Every structure is written in C-alpha cells, then in structure tokens.
Amino acid sequence: NAGVTQTPKFRVLKTGQSMTLLCAQDMNHEYMYWYRQDPGMGLRLIHYSVGEGTTAKGEVPDGYNVSRLKKQNFLLGLESAAPSQTSVYFCASSYRGQGLRGYTFGSGTRLTVV
C-alpha cells in the first residue's frame, strides 16, 4: 500500500517549457488535491477534484491545468513554465465528506524554473 505517490521528485525546467506532474493514490479516495509550498509559507491549494472527470480551481490556479481521467490519478500541467512557479508541489487525497478521513499527502515534487 503505497499511499500517495508523486512523480517526478525533482525537475528543472527552462522558462517557457511545459511539463506534467503525476499523482497516483491507491486508497480509493474520491477527492484529490494539488498544493504548492513556497519558503516560509504554508501549503496553498492550486486545483482539486471531487471525482473522476471533475476538477475545480483552488486559491492559486493561474498558470496550471489539471485532469482526472481516472479515479486514482490526478495530473498537474504547466503549459509555459515561469520562474514564479518554482516551488515544491504536493498532491493529497482524501475520502469524501466531513472530517477529512484519510487525508494523505505525497512526498512532494521540487520544481525549479530557470
């Protein structure tokens, strides 16, 4: 039982390049989330999904797109990377409903945009 797995763990991009971060969970969670963490800050929500085929914007969605074609996977895309997107990205998943039962984070993807 791996929990939440993020790939890759590290990546360096040049400004303007694109990439996709993959999140996979094996806990049959309905909800999945993408957060970013910047130095001295807590995590901020980028996008989230409450089920297969549905996504919604969070607090800081600009410059990112997401897709959830399968229940266990949640992809975060950067179409044209900018230095301001240098950050550590965390995926999380949870069961539906109150209390956030089972809310679990992955170990993060450290992205540097030069």
Next chain:
Amino acid sequence: GQQLNQSPQSMFIQEGEDVSMNCTSSSIFNTWLWYKQDPGEGPVLLIALYKAGELTSNGRLTAQFGITRKDSFLNISASIPSDVGIYFCAVLNYGGSQGNLIFGKGTKLSVKP
C-alpha cells in the same frame, strides 16, 4: 482568502523542554488539524479536532480546539531531537471548496540536545 495566524514562527528549545504553539483565525471553522513536516517530505497528520472545546492527545502531543472555534493550540511535552520539523495548523474549508485545507505558515521547531 481565509488566513490562519500561527505563532511563533520559530522556536529553539532544549531537549526535555515543553513546547506550545497556537493558531488563530478571524472566521469560525469546524475542523482543526495539526501537521508535522519533516525536510523533503509531505505533511503528516498529528492530531485532528472536530468538536469545539475538544482536548486530544497523541503520545506527548496534546491539542485543543478553542471553544470559539477560532483557535487551537498544540503542546509537545518533554521534547526530543526527532521533534525537529515544521508544525502546521490547518482548517477544513467548506466555503466554495470541498475538502481542501487552509494552512498556517508554520512553526519551525529546533531542539538542542
């Protein structure tokens, strides 16, 4: 957006000392959570609080959900070197989102052996 005010920002303590940190909000939230983050890892849930006034322990950790539902504190007793890390408070945000968390900015804990 909503904000959580977490204090202190950092703490340097001696091994064996007790630690206290707190988190406040201008809005009411019905679920408060405390996470710990080790370097290079994602946050790990320490304690979840679901009822105003609730006091919950997890080993040497104790957390309380404020009666006004606008604050919470976390205490660590008899600190040890492995307590080092960043502690975050978080609340469950239902307004306009489903199941996402709002995080405080964290308290960085350093423990001197």
